[in-house]
Amino acid sequence: MQTVALIDYxxxxxPSAQRALEVAVERSGxxxxxxxxxxxxxxxxxxxxxxPGVGHFKDCRExxxxxxxxxxxxxxxxxKKGRPVLGICVGMQLMADLGLxxxxxxxxxxxxGKVEHIPTDAGLPIPHMGWNELVxxxxxxxxxxxxxxxxAYFVHSYHMHCxxxxxxxxxxxxxxxxxxxxGRDNVFGTxxxxxxxxxxxxxxxxxxxxxxx
Amino acid sequence: MLKTRIIPCLDxxxxxxxxxxxxVDLRDAGDPVALAKAYSEQGADEICFLxxxxxxxxxxxxxxxxxxxxxxxxxxxxxxxxxxxxxxVIALLRAGADKVGINSAAVADPDLIARCAARVGxxxxxxxxxxxxxxxxxxxxxxxxxxxxxxxxxIEYAELACAKGAGEILLTSMDKDGTKSGYDIELTKMVASRxxxxxxxxxxxxxxxxxxxxxxxxxATAVLAAxxxxxxxxxxxxxxREMQAAGIPMRIEEN
Numbered sequence: 169m170q171t172v173a174l175i176d177y178x179x180x181x182x183p184s185a186q187r188a189l190e191v192a193v194e195r196s197g198x199x200x201x202x203x204x205x206x207x208x209x210x211x212x213x214x215x216x217x218x219x220p221g222v223g224h225f226k227d228c229r230e231x232x233x234x235x236x237x238x239x240x241x242x243x244x245x246x247x248k249k250g251r252p253v254l255g256i257c258v259g260m261q262l263m264a265d266l267g268l269x270x271x272x273x274x275x276x277x278x279x280x281g282k283v284e285h286i287p288t289d290a291g292l293p294i295p296h297m298g299w300n301e302l303v304x305x306x307x308x309x310x311x312x313x314x315x316x317x318x319x320a321y322f323v324h325s326y327h328m329h330c331x332x333x334x335x336x337x338x339x340x341x342x343x344x345x346x347x348x349x350x351g352r353d354n355v356f357g358t359x360x361x362x363x364x365x366x367x368x369x370x371x372x373x374x375x376x377x378x379x380x381x
Numbered sequence: 382m383l384k385t386r387i388i389p390c391l392d393x394x395x396x397x398x399x400x401x402x403x404x405v406d407l408r409d410a411g412d413p414v415a416l417a418k419a420y421s422e423q424g425a426d427e428i429c430f431l432x433x434x435x436x437x438x439x440x441x442x443x444x445x446x447x448x449x450x451x452x453x454x455x456x457x458x459x460x461x462x463x464x465x466x467x468x469x470v471i472a473l474l475r476a477g478a479d480k481v482g483i484n485s486a487a488v489a490d491p492d493l494i495a496r497c498a499a500r501v502g503x504x505x506x507x508x509x510x511x512x513x514x515x516x517x518x519x520x521x522x523x524x525x526x527x528x529x530x531x532x533x534x535x536i537e538y539a540e541l542a543c544a545k546g547a548g549e550i551l552l553t554s555m556d557k558d559g560t561k562s563g564y565d566i567e568l569t570k571m572v573a574s575r576x577x578x579x580x581x582x583x584x585x586x587x588x589x590x591x592x593x594x595x596x597x598x599x600x601a602t603a604v605l606a607a608x609x610x611x612x613x614x615x616x617x618x619x620x621x622r623e624m625q626a627a628g629i630p631m632r633i634e635e636n
Contacts, residue, residue: 183477187452222474223502258502292383293579293602295504295548299384299426299632319384319632321457323479323504323548342383364457364479366421367634 169199172377173214175259176204177231177238181363185220185256188363192373200377208237212244216251216377221258225267225283225326228258229275239276246278252354253278254376257324260350260357264328279352280331286324290343295325300340300360302348302368308337310356310375311349318368320348320360327359354381384632385596385624386426386603387617388459388581389610391416394433396442414449420610421454423617426632428454429482429551429605432462433526444476451477461509461551466493467500474501482551484509485524488531488538491545498546507581508547510535512568513555520568527555536571543576550576551605554584561587561609564595573600581605589615589623596629 174189176182186204193200203210211217219242221228232238245251255263264275267283275283286296299319304311322340328347330336337356338349349358356376362369392399397411417428428450432443440463447460460473461482470481481501487493487508497506511527512520512535520535539550552572554565564582573580579602582595586606595604609615625631 181451181474181477181479183448183451183475184455184479188455222505223500227502288577294577295579296383297504297549297579298386298602301382301384319634322383323457325504340383361457361479364455366455369455 169201170215171213172200172202172216172218173211174202174204174218174220175206175211175238177206177235181222182220184361184363185218188370188373189218189377191370192377195370195374196377198377206235206238208235208241211238212241214245214251217242217245217253219253219255219259219262221256221262223258225258225261225269225275226271226273229262229267229273232262243276246355250354250381252356252376252379252381255355255357256363257359257361260359261326261328263350263355263357267326269326278355279335279350279357281328281335281350283326283328286327286342286346287344292343295323296342296346297323300342300348303339303341304337305339306337306351308351308356309379310351310372311337312375313371314368320358320362320365320368322348322360324359382630383602384426384630386581387424387592387620388427388429388603388605389420389425389617390429390431390583390605390607391611392431392433392607393443393446395436395439396446399433413446414453417450417456417458418454420617421456424621424632425456425617426603427457427459429459429461431482432460434463444472447473447476447478459507461507467497470497470501470505474505480505480507480549482507482509484511487542488522488524488533491541494542494545494547498548503546503548506547507549507551508542509551509553510539510542511553511555514565514568518567518571523555527558535568536575539572540575543578547578549579549581551581551583552601557585558583559608560585563587563591564599564604566594566598569595569599569601579603589620592620593624593627593629596624597627
């Protein structure tokens with residue numbers, strides 16, 4: 169029996185993510201317990217961790233640092249225990265070195281890069297809101313069965329620019345290149361919302377539950 | 382490439398859909414959770430619930446409906462109706478809404494948009510505008526379900542909402558709503574050209590060509606409709622295929 173912790177630090181839509189993870193656990197056929205928590209002890213003990221997030225980069229970062237010991241527990245899980253961690257939307261963006269939304273805010277620095285405003289040259293509406301076609305760049309185990317042309321649901325105004333091209337897993341086109349998923353070692357993140365992306369999203373979450381990096 | 386969205390909208394009162402939704406395959410056509418799931422399976426790109434409950438009790442029931450919907454269909458859900466404070470917005474998001482629509486309360490106090498956006502991020506804040514034509518190239522904002530005139534210019538208000546931090550505008554033509562004669566193209570085009578955020582065209586869709594012109598002639602990035610989908614006059618799949626054939630990029634999953 170493994171434990172999957174979905175961090176609830178007060179940001180965002182927990183019910184969708186929780187239910188989508190429950191379905192992913194069922195589909196994986198593995199014996200897993202899903203917990204929704206902000207307890208650093210429980211997160212430290214979990215076998216895998218999901219970081220959701222909507223809203224501002226800075227607010228989400230402050231909310232996570234606002235729970236004493238939470239970020240330290242996560243860093244222990246990632247760096248010392250090698251456990252899989254999944255970030256969703258702002259939960260992914262926080263993995264970067266730096267966020268540029270309303271001034272400069274340091275990120276956790278787990279995947280080198282910066283979170284910048286989506287290019288506006290094309291004059292397209294911002295936020296980038298809706299379903300976009302994925303362009304899969306790598307053969308990552310979390311992306312098994314997900315192909316270029318599958319759709320996922322996005323809602324964001326900022327996106328991550330990866331320093332190392334090899335960390336970029338999936339991109340989409342919205343008046344230019346937009347980072348859709350990143351991955352490095354045991355860390356994976358999606359700018360889109362797998363919990364709102366129907367079959368494609370459930371497939372990704374199921375792959376992630378089964379992933380042993 | 383970003384796809385154009387089709388958004389079916391359900392009016393919900395005290396936890397039940399109203400306006401006699403008629404779905405052939407559903408045992409309980411009054412259950413918004415089942416309807417949302419059915420629409421999601423048909424390819425709806427988002428679902429919209431408008432809470433028209435008049436009582437606190439009815440609003441409490443809505444939170445339960447939202448929660449059940451979020452747990453049953455993995456499609457983005459926007460909920461509006463009676464939202465007056467950032468706390469109302471947060472309660473709906475915590476229940477499982479992905480975006481929250483604000484209408485009358487934002488007209489009365491546009492800073493509410495900024496306060497909500499500061500708490501939950503602008504992408505969650507949908508400002509719903511009900512507009513009625515008052516003259517050549519002029520529209521007025523109406524509130525309270527389109528019953529009360531405000532004297533506020535709809536185009537200027539849309540710009541203000543965008544500046545205050547709205548993530549999206551849901552623009553309903555009160556002249557066209559319920560007529561099935563097509564969207565108010567001129568209004569939608571005017572608003573879409575004046576704001577930098579996505580605009581959803583609403584009010585008046587009666588046929589698939591209406592959906593097509595609602596996108597191609599306006600700059601809106603989504604079309605919302607209610608009765609044409611509820612009564613099975615148009616299946617969402619068919620609408621999407623015809624829109625795609627007309628050159629509009631639509632999400633059609635082949636697997």
